[in-house]
Amino acid sequence: MVKRLSKGDLIFTCIVYVFLIVFTISILFPLIYVITTSFAPVRDYYTRGFFLLPSSWTLEAYQYLLHNPGFISAFKSSVIITAVGTVINITLTSLMAYGLSESWIKGRSVVNFLILFTMLFSGGLIPSYLVVDALGLIDTYWALWLPVAIAPFNVIVMRSFFAALPYELKESARIDGCGEWRMLARIILPLAKPAIATFTLFYLVGNWNTYFSAVIYLNNDSKWPLQVFLRQMLILNDDKIGQLNEMIYSYTPAARMAAILITALPLLIIYPFLQKYFNKGMLVGSVKG
Structure with a gap:
């Protein structure tokens, strides 16, 4: 009815x-x-x-961009920055979160306090630049990767994710002779796919949209990512020309819009492959009563 x-x-x-x-x-x-x-x-x-x-x-517009050495160079730089940076981010975040989730780790409370402290207080731009400069990382991709290798908030959330795993699951693996590294690779990480997929997407977006750090730390324009290249295009008027990599190009409105679409396309392609893990149960079928 x-x-x-x-x-x-x-x-x-x-x-x-x-x-x-x-x-x-x-x-x-x-x-x-x-x-x-x-x-x-x-x-x-x-x-x-x-x-x-x-x-x-x-x-x-698309043919123009695909034959533009400046755009191709910026695209390659963004791919390198995003791929390597995301691997570094998710690897270090997962390792640190798993270590902090184990109660038998000595000094765990001190490290947890330091993580929370960095969320509340920051050294600032100038001290960060001085540290990066002292390490000799200026004008290298490591200046973009190392300072943000681990996001404190992501570590805290993933630590809670690992801590929620049943202790019996880990204990049974240890009794069967499974080492910590093997258990992490074969048991813990497969169960943590939803969390890993979520934070991988966060890190992907953050690395792909790198702009401010690239402007500060990268002096060589051949290493500039797409976001900096887009700025070079968008700040120019229709009747002006922009110089990049010692070549002169005219950036029309069509070329600008095409560059925006090409820049957004990789994330639009990757997102559906990670989305399927978001709503999956973390412990479905892992523990039998």
């Missing part, structure tokens, strides 16, 4: 649907504009003004 809505409920439902439609359009509108603009010919910007659909579809 279908329940009929009252007049008040019907009005409220209509208002909700209208609000959701308007909200969805407000979100999709900028995305649609960026996509269509990237496929528009240059003449549309000078003859039509604002538009949503181009007069003709062209791949000139």
Whole structure:
């Protein structure tokens, strides 16, 4: 039996649907504009003004970027920074969180206090730069990786994740002769896939969007990531040219929009592969009563 809505409920439902439609359009509108603009010919910007659909579809902007040595170099730098940085981040975070989750580790409370302390107080930009400079890391990718190798908040959450694992599971593995490293690789980490996938995505996004640290620590423009390259493009007017890697290029609105889409594409591709782990149960089938 279908329940009929009252007049008040019907009005409220209509208002909700209208609000959701308007909200969805407000979100999709900028995305649609960026996509269509990237496929528009240059003449549309000078003859039509604002538009949503181009007069003709062209791949000139994408061809221009793919043949632009500056963009290719920045893309490679971002891939290197993201891939290596994420591996360093998730490896060190997992190891530190697992060690701190074991109650028999001596000095665990002191390390936990230091982690919490770094969340509340920071040395600041100048001291951080002086430390990086003293270590000889200026103008190297290590200046982007080491200072943020471990995020305190992620360690705390993952530590709680590991600590929630049944003690009986670990004890039975030790009785069967399983060492700590083997247990971590074969038992603990497979059970922690939801947490690892979540923090891997966080680290991926953070490393891919690296901008401020790259501007501070990287003096060689051939090592600049995509975010810095995008800034070089976006701060230039249509009638100006930008110089990068000793080559001169003209950055049209279509090229800018195409660069934005290409920059966002890798994360859009990776996200669905990690999303499936988010809602999975951590201990499903791991312990039998």
